[in-house]
Amino acid sequence: MTEQDIASGVGASPAPATTGAGEVVLRLTDVVKTFPGVRALDGVQLEVRAGEVHCLLGQNGAGKSTLIKVLAGVHRPDSGHIEWRGNRLAFANPQAAMRAGIATIYQELDLVDDLSVAENAFLGHEPRRLGFIRRGHMASRTRQILGRLGHAEIPPGRMVRALPAAGKQVVSMARALSHEARLIIMDEPSAVLAHDEVENLFRIIRELTAQGIAVIYISHRLEEIREIGDRVTVLKDGRTTAANLPARETPTSDLVSRMTGRTIEYVFPDRAAGTVIGDELLQVDGLTRHGEFADVSLSVRAGEIVGIAGLVGSGRSELLETIYGARAAEAGSVRMAGRALRPGSVGAAVKAGMGMAPEERKSQALLLGEPIYRNVTLATFDRYARFGFTDVGRERAEADRIAESLEMRPRDVRRAVRTLSGGNQQKVVVGRWLLGDTKLLLLDEPTRGVDVGARAELYQVIRQLAAQGVGVLLVSSEVPEVLGLADRVLVMREGRVVRTAPADELDEPTVLDLVMAGSLMEGAAA
Amino acid sequence: MTDSPPTTKLPAQSPPVDPAETEAAGHATAGSTGGLSWWHGDGGEGAKRNLALIGVLLALFVIGAATRSDLYSNPDWVWANMLSILKLASVVGVVTVGMTFVIIGGGIDLSVGAIVALAGVWCTTVATQNFGAGGMIFTAIIVGVAVGLVNGTLIAYGRLVPFIATLAMLVAARGLAAEISDKQTQISQNGTINGIASTNLLGIPLLVYILAAVVAAGWVLLNRTTFGRRTVAVGGNPEAARLAGINVRLHTLLLYALSGLCCGIAAIMLTAQATSAQAAMANLYELDAIAAVIIGGTLLSGGRGTIVGSLLGVIIFATITNLFAINGLTTEAQNMVKGGIIVAAVLIQQIQFGSLSQFFRRNRLTTS
Incomplete structure (x- = not known):
């Protein structure tokens, strides 16, 4: 072909x-x-x-x-x-x-979490008789479509909320097939999928194309x-x-x-010369949140990049948010430079010098309708203000500087963030923490949906920050990214750290092995 | 409604002024023609919306002139009528400024009318009146802020939905007002307070100055201060605001307190106008204020809005009331038209940003 x-x-x-x-x-x-x-x-x-x-x-x-x-x-x-x-x-x-x-499966899946699998698959064109939804018919057709997708094990009546990311994607595809899509x-x-789930996705795609459907x-x-x-x-x-x-x-x-x-060249930049790993910055002891992660201890030193590898659902994002105070820990402590942080307080974490680029840029990090500069200064506009009055001129100048150094496109910081591409939106989020005095940067999937060029630029930025003495705690589904960037790697599985080692002692197959040993629901199908 | 009806004759102390200019003057605080350097607050979109609202006001003026050409041919009457419209708009206008903040911040306050009534009744009790005008003003403002703090606490820390919390407050505050006043109308004996509504400075009622001051303060607060910036962030994306280190709950609390503060000020103004207060005063002000905010172009979902737009919304409603009064039409007809205006205003604003077909398409899809 x-x-x-x-x-x-x-x-x-x-x-x-x-x-x-x-x-x-x-x-x-x-x-x-x-x-x-x-x-x-x-x-x-x-x-x-x-x-x-x-x-x-x-x-x-x-x-x-x-x-x-x-x-x-x-x-x-x-x-x-x-x-x-x-x-x-x-x-x-x-x-x-x-x-x-023509059916489209968007990157951010457009499913209704509180409807069942069958209701989502037939959303907007439910089989009806006399105005009533034919629930039985809808369920059996959904079952049939799921079977065609090789996922007969997903119950049509299950709430979509309860499904893992891979399962949701299957439901999106079921929706496409329910429309008799030809394209x-x-x-x-694959952005939301772990490794073995991608294989499963490919198997489904091959089955679809074998039926003459274009993708x-x-x-x-x-x-x-x-x-x-x-x-x-x-x-x-x-x-x-x-x-x-x-x-x-x-x-x-x-x-x-x-x-x-x-x-x-799609390679990781070399460690900037003169990067010195300094004193211990972040210390996490026995951090626990029931059902998310248990007894996690880790530390990050100034100038050090620590990577966390793990599947979606391994508790890695929840861990990061808990360290940041966006979730309250049930047990354990978080210390910055020796001082314990109040659990569940983002304000305390930010004051102590933490910054975070969360996993979901649009819903967790950005004011999409607001200009770039206001998004860049969202965590720092207080510092430029005098007596409570904002200093927009300075904010814009600082944002300009950030936009310049991160090679943001477009460079005009008055543009609404909505108009930027994913990679540039990510630069806005990371750039937010380059202002002020961030000592520890928490990055959750910093390169998801970011193209090759912008990715290399982001890697460069992360390395430079480390060279300046900023500690970085990085979560990524992409093992090469974790191995390529981090000094030390923690592997998480089902809410626990299963291995901690310097990055150069690990390789991709080893990490994948650790990560997937007890894979979730969709694992068996791969 | 305890507001004074629109006056039809008032001695004009100033030379006749072109109506368009007066209306533009109300808008001049934001100055849609200003350079970009200082015009970052309401933004280009907001400015466009506001221009459209001024267009609506001009249209209403033309309708008035066409239906009562006898009155409108007299410039003195036109000027006096304009002032009476602004006076009519002043109390709801002050309430609307607070409401605008709450709505931009992602909430809603249904209890504003009830807070005005409670503050009005409380500041006119015999005991409070003994403390003089200062005591009365102090009481009204403290009561307003206190009720706002209760609302804010329930919503921010008790995690009640704003609609429910303030609906409950609407009922409760009116109940308390009736209890305090024993369902009687309490006459204000205080000349200073009553004088607020009858005093004119340079030919313009003091109430209009108060409105202008509150609007100006609101505009500065929204567009020039960290408080305003936080309001937009909290309403636009509370999760992003929280993860950027903004104390979303505390800010939410403050927004309702601010709304209560505006209600306290409005209570004084309304009490002065009626020279009395009663538990039923400021009835349905919440609806007037919310409607004004909406036609002013503020998103009900929060995160975007303008003070100037809300002010124009209030003035448009007052103008319609006035228009009906001078034509001798009923309040029932008035209410029907007001309902239509709300829908029309929102439709017009949406269409402004694209063709009609785009508008309908945009509303059909909710995925992106």
């Missing part, structure tokens, strides 16, 4: 249909979409065939999200056309796209694209820079250079 390499130039016409794969089901020609001040899509070409996994590659801000939303009927393109199974169209709304057979768009589906797959992980993808289309600055590259054969350097316009 990886037949040709064509159309690598901007504005090149899509490939002619060839043999070896299904017919072309979706074709986008010169699609343009502008928002006030931004040309989000500036001539996109895309061609997707039935039964293929078409990967969409591009940095944050390249226009992937906008493109998805155009296909899903959320945005209407300004110009250009979309041909879907032979008909030209522009969907007026998401329902129309769904009806036409499923997946926006970074548009978006991921930042090149190795995934190699494994699951058939063809790749690369976007940069809202344009297609390369279309229909063979997913397995195209060299990585080629893909990266088409994404970035420059060749970057």
Whole structure:
């Protein structure tokens, strides 16, 4: 299926249909979409065939999200056309796209937590008779779809809230199938999944494509694209820079250079010269929260990067939030530079010099409608104020400095954070703690949904902070990231620290082994 | 309603003023034309909304002029009528400033009318009146703040839903007011207090100055202080605010106390206007205030809003009341139109930011 390499130039016409794969089901020609001040899509070409996994590659801000939303009927393109199974169209709304057979699985899953699996799968198009929902029918159809997805073990009546992330994703896919989708768009589906769950996802995708369903797959992980993808289309600055590259054969350097316009090495920066690991900064003793984690002890020294590896659900995020005081510990203590912190008080933690970039940027860290500078100074605007009156000029100048040093794009700090890409939003959150005198930075999944280029920049920032004597406690699902950045690594499983060792004594297989030894619910299916 | 009805004739002491200018003057505290350097508070969107509201006011003026051209042909009458509208708006206006903070901060305060009544009744008891005007003002403000603190404590620390907590307070505070006053109307014997409503400075009622001062203070507090910044953060994303080290609960408490403070001030103004207080006073002020905040463009879900918009909302309502009064129409008809205005104002504001079709599409999808 990886037949040709064509159309690598901007504005090149899509490939002619060839043999070896299904017919072309979706074709986008010169699609343009502008928002006030931004040309989000500036001539996109895309061609997707039935039964293929078409990967969409591009940095944050390249226009992937906008493109998805155009296909899903959320945005209407300004110009250009979309041909879907032979008909030209522009969907007026998401329902129309769904009806036409295009389903989208967003990065932040759009499920209703307090409805059951079956109710979520058929949300908005419940089977009805005389205005009453046919619950039995709905449950049996859901069961049938889940079976098709290889997850017959998920009960249709179970509340979605009770499912792990991987289970929720299966429900999202069940929703897509309940619409008889012919094209499923997946926006970074692996971002919320642990390693073995990704394998399961791929198995499902293969089953779907075998049924002739087309998949548009978006991921930042090149190795995934190699494994699951058939063809790749690369976007940069809202344009297609390369279309229909063979997913397995195209060299990585080629893909990266088409994404970035420059060749970057996806490596961890060296430890800055002169980084000295100093005195003990954070000391955690016997920290416990029932049902989340138990008896965790750890320490972080000034200038040291400590990584925590573990699956979603291993208690790692809860641990971080408890150290930060966002949750109150039931037992144990947290000390900063020898002084015990009041449990359950973020204020005390911040005052003691802690800062945190939480796992969910949008819901936990950002005021999306507010300008960049106000988000950057959210934890520090008090310091610039005089007698309670804010000093916006200084705030903006400080935010400017941060934006400059983190290479934020766009650089204009008066722009609403909503308009930024994921990587730049993350820079805003991290940048918040570069102001003021943060001594210990807690990072929860700092590179989730962040593209390769911005990732390297973030790694650099983390290393620089350590060089300046800041202690860093880092949580990540990506083992290479933990191993590559951290001086010391803690492996967590089911709420307990199962291993602590210097990073250079561990390797990826060892850590994965430790992490997965007692994997959760979905483990058996992998 | 114990407010004084709109006056139709008042000696005009100033030269005739173009109505548009007067209305713009009310808006000048925020100055939509100012440079970006100091115009960061209400933001561009807010300014646009407020311009639309001024357009509505102008339209109402035109309607008034068309329906009662006999009155509107007299500039003295127009000026006097304008002042009576502002006077009418002054009490609810003060309450609305507090309400704007609460709503931007992600809450709601249904008890404002009841707090005004309780503060009014408490400050006009015989015992309180013995302490003179200072004692009465002090009492009204303390009662307002205290009730606000109770609301805030229940909501911030007792984790009650604001709607429930303040609904309960609405009932309870009116009950207490009836208890204290023994369901009687308490006459204010204090000349200083009563004078607040009848004094004019430079031809403009003192009540209007009080409104202007409260609005100006509110604007500064929201747009220029850390308190205002925290309000936006707490209402916009409480979790992000909390994780940034902001004491969300304490701030929530303070927001309701601020609303109570505004109610205390309003209680004095209303008591002065009626030269009396009773448990039924300030009836349904909560609805007037919330409606004004909404048509002023503040998001009910919190995190965004403007003081100037709320002020314009109050003035629009007062103008409608006035318009109906000068045309001799009933309050029933008035209420129906007010309801329509709330819906229309919100629709117009939404459409302002895009085409009509975009508006309908945006409301059909809730996923993004």
